[in-house]
Amino acid sequence: MASGIDSLKHDHVFLGRDHDRNERRVWLVIALTASMMVAEIVAGSIFGSMALTADGWHMSTHAGAMLISALAYMYARRNAKNPLYTFGTGKLGDLAGFASAVVLALVALFIAWESFLRLANPVAIDFDQAIFVAVIGLAVNLISAWLLRDDHDHHHGGHHGHHGSHAHAGHHGDHAHSGDHAHGGAEDHNLRAAYLHVLADALTSVLAIAALILGRLYGWNALDPIMGIVGGVVIARWSFGLVRSTSRVLLDAQPDDGNLAGKIRKVMETSDDTVMDLHVWQLGPGHNAAIVSVATTAPKAPASYKEKLKAIPGLSHVTVEVISLG
DSSP states (O other): OHHHHHHHOOOOOOOOTTHHHHHHHHHHHHHHHHHHHHHHHHHHHHHTOHHHHHHHHHHHHHHHHHHHHHHHHHHHHHTTTOTTSTTOSTTHHHHHHHHHHHHHHHHHHHHHHHHHHHHHSOOOOOHHHHHHHHHHHHHHHHHHHHHTOOOGGGOOOOEEEEEEEEEEOOTTOEEEEEEEEEOOOOOOHHHHHHHHHHHHHHHHHHHHHHHHHHHHHHOOTTHHHHHHHHHHHHHHHHHHHHHHHHHHHHTTOOOTTTTHHHHHHHHHOOSSEEEEEEEEEEEETTEEEEEEEEEESSOOOHHHHHHHHTTSTTEEEEEEEEEEOO
16 A cells, blocks of 8 residues: 555656756856956956956856856755745746846946946047957857857657656545656746846947947947947846746746647546636746646546646646536
8 A cells, every 4th residue: 555655656846857957057157257257357456457357347247146046056956855845946946037137137227327427428448458358258258158058949858757646535526636747848047047147248248349349440439338328228128028037937827838728728628527727837947737627527537637638748747626517
């Protein structure tokens, strides 16, 4: 009897398929950014270059922002099986992504404000030194962006995990609880947040290089702060998109996964079975949960409903309530 019960038990680890890999990459990018930050600050101090020193401290803000992502990965991994978290720690990445998006918005606001001030009060620009710093920063950011790229679409995995069902008798009928741990290709918002920070820095470097070169050639000094304003607007838009996507997950909105709720209804409903209540939400990257209440004139065993839902990828935690109308 004990062995039969044990076979039906399941965990609630709903981390993304590439969680460990993404965590390692974020730490690597932090190390790369921090090393470049120290090198620029030291070189700026030795050679008396304010441009190098300023860029070094600027990189520290991005390293700090990416630290949010890295710590979120680490905490989620270490507490994945902590019973305190009823549905695991898979959504911690979305919380970190939301926080990073707010930081990104503040960075965009700061860049735009500084650019407005510079436009109103122009200062002399050391073009050669500034271009050199911008090129170094761009190189580091391109390497970091390559490391943080989300290439989950290049992997083709199937359904993995155990399939167990638990039936409970009650006045509402039979309740089937199934665990189907799919590792689909849902977006990792924590990785996306770190990637956007690097991409934002790369964008400012590209715009700065273009503005500085044109300023050096034609004396268009005003182009530098104008490019800063443009960069701030673009970064703000990226931030808004990340806030919108992460907040949907945090508020348990239905996953944007090809109308998952509609697929469940289509599979479950027959001439005898009607879905009376349905809740679908995301537990973590590639993991969705569903609570389905089915009213039926021909009640079936919980396992039969579970078999139907196995056809839908990405359902990692399913509870089915069967209400007999007979």
